[in-house]
Amino acid sequence: MxxxxxxxxxxxxxxxxxxxxxxxxxxxxxxxxxxxxxxxxxxxxxxxxxxxxxxxxxxxxxxxxxxxxxxxxxxxxxxMSVKFQVPGIFKALSVRQNLEIAMQHHYEPATLAEEIDRLLAFLNLSGDARRLAGNLSHGQKQWLEIGMAISLKPxxxxxxxxxxxxxxxxxxxxxxxxxxxxxxxxxxxxxxxxxxxxxxxxxxxxxxxxxxxxxxxxxxxxxxxxxxxxxxxxxxxxxxxxxxxxxxxxx
Known part of the structure; x- marks a missing residue:
C-alpha cells in the first residue's frame, strides 16, 4: 500500500x-x-x-x-511534518530552545535533553546550541527548521x-x-x-x-x-x- x-x-x-x-x-x-x-x-x-x-x-x-x-x-x-521554504523559527530564542519547544510534548522530561543533544549533533549545530536562532547563517536556519520538522519522527x-x-x-x-x-x-x-x-x-x-x-x-x-x-x-x-x-x- x-x-x-x-x-x-x-x-x-x-x-x-x-x-x-x-x-x-x-x-x-x-x-x-x-x-x-x-x-x-x-x-x-x-x-x-x-x-x-x-x-x-x-x-x-x-x-x-x-x-x-x-x-x-x-x-x-x-x-506528516513539513518544512517550508522560508524558515519559521523563533529568532529571539536559542537554537536549543527552538528544538525544546518543538519536542517538549513528545518526549519524557528525563529524556528530552538527551534527544535534543542527539538532534543537534545530527544537524551539525551542537556548537551553536546557545546561539540565538536569528544569528545563524541562512543554511543553518534551514537545518534548524528541518530539525524541528523531524523531531516528531513523522x-x-x-x-x-x-x-x-x-x-x-x-x-x-x-x-x-x-x-x-x-x-x-x-x-x-x-x-x-x-x-x-x-x-x-x-x-x-x-x-x-x-x-x-x-x-x-x-x-x-x-x-x-x-x-x-x-x-x-x-x-x-x-x-x-x-x-x-x-x-x-x-x-
Missing amino acids: PLLETRALNKRFGGLHVTNNVDLVLETGEVHCLIGPNGAGKSTLFRLILGEHLPSSGSILFGGEDITAFKSFQRIRRG RLLLLDEPTAGMSPEETHATGEMIKRLNADGMTVLAVEHDMAFVRQVADKVTVLHLGKVFAQGSIDDIVADEEVAAIYLGQTTAHATAHQQPGGLHA
Whole structure:
C-alpha cells in the first residue's frame, strides 16, 4: 500500500486550473522529488497534500486512509511534518530552545535533553546550541527548521525547496541529512529546483507542467528526456548538455 496517493486531484482558483488531474503515488521509504518550471503547480499540489488547500475534485489517501477533507493538524497528527521554504523559527530564542519547544510534548522530561543533544549533533549545530536562532547563517536556519520538522519522527516529511539560498556545500550537506533520514526509514517528498540535490537524493522524480504530471521516473530518465529539457529549461537537450552543471540539468 502506498504511503501517499493522490487520485485525479484538481484545484481551480476561479477560472484558473492550477492542479489538473494529478495522480501521484509515493511508496513507503521513498525519496520523491517534484520539479518543474515556475507556475507548474508544485506549490499548490504541496499545499493540497498538507491540507492548506482543499481540492476542487479528486482525493488524497495517506496510509490507505482518505484524508481529502482533513485539516492540516489532523494530517500532522497522522504522521506528516513539513518544512517550508522560508524558515519559521523563533529568532529571539536559542537554537536549543527552538528544538525544546518543538519536542517538549513528545518526549519524557528525563529524556528530552538527551534527544535534543542527539538532534543537534545530527544537524551539525551542537556548537551553536546557545546561539540565538536569528544569528545563524541562512543554511543553518534551514537545518534548524528541518530539525524541528523531524523531531516528531513523522512517517512523511514534506520539504518545500529545502536548499533555497544555500551554498553548494550547504546543499550537499542537506542532501546527506535527507539520505540519512531515509536510511532510518523516513519517507520524503520534496519540491526542489536544484537538480544537483535532486540527483543526490531522489529515488523517483515527478515533473509538473501547467498543473499536469508531465513525466515520472528516475533522475536519469528525467535528465535524458528531451521533452522535459524543453519545458523545464526552455531549450533542447543538446543545448542543455553544453551548459549543464556537474549535477546534471540545472534549473
